[in-house]
Amino acid sequence: QVQVVESGGGLVQPGGTLRLSCTVPGIIFRPITMGWYRQAPGNQRELVASITSGDIANYKDSVQGRFTISRANAEHTVYLQMNSLKPEDTAVYYCNANPAFMRWGQGTQVTVSS
Numbered sequence: 001q002v003q004v005v006e007s008g009g010g011l012v013q014p015g016g017t018l019r020l021s022c023t024v025p026g027i028i029f030r031p032i033t034m035g036w037y038r039q040a041p042g043n044q045r046e047l048v049a050s051i052t053s054g055d056i057a058n059y060k061d062s063v064q065g066r067f068t069i070s071r072a073n074a075e076h077t078v079y080l081q082m083n084s085l086k087p088e089d090t091a092v093y094y095c096n097a098n099p100a101f102m103r104w105g106q107g108t109q110v111t112v113s114s
Helices: none
Strands: 005-007 010-012 018-023 034-039 046-051 057-059 067-072 077-082 091-097 108-112
Touching: 005 091, 018 034, 018 091, 018 108, 034 067, 034 077, 046 067, 046 077, 057 067, 077 091
Parallel strands: 010 108
Antiparallel strands: 005 018, 018 077, 034 046, 034 091, 046 057, 067 077, 091 108
């Protein structure tokens, strides 16, 4: 089963930026719609952003205009640029296909706090 690897999280102050990366080895990556998901404590995992093979992106309303998803097919990598971060963005961030069919990775923790 495909195993994704996420990285790039950390602790940042409100208004700060982070760039998450996700590598997806061992699969024909180009045609797959990929997504970034997040799960905050006590909440269900939710889809934050997705990007199709044709680079069409969609975003959850609360991150629209602040987050940008992109992909590098040759590197089997999907990115999430997060700007103007808010405390409510604090969560563990995961990537997977959309809809998800890959084995979930460990995720990367994003903490927005002063």
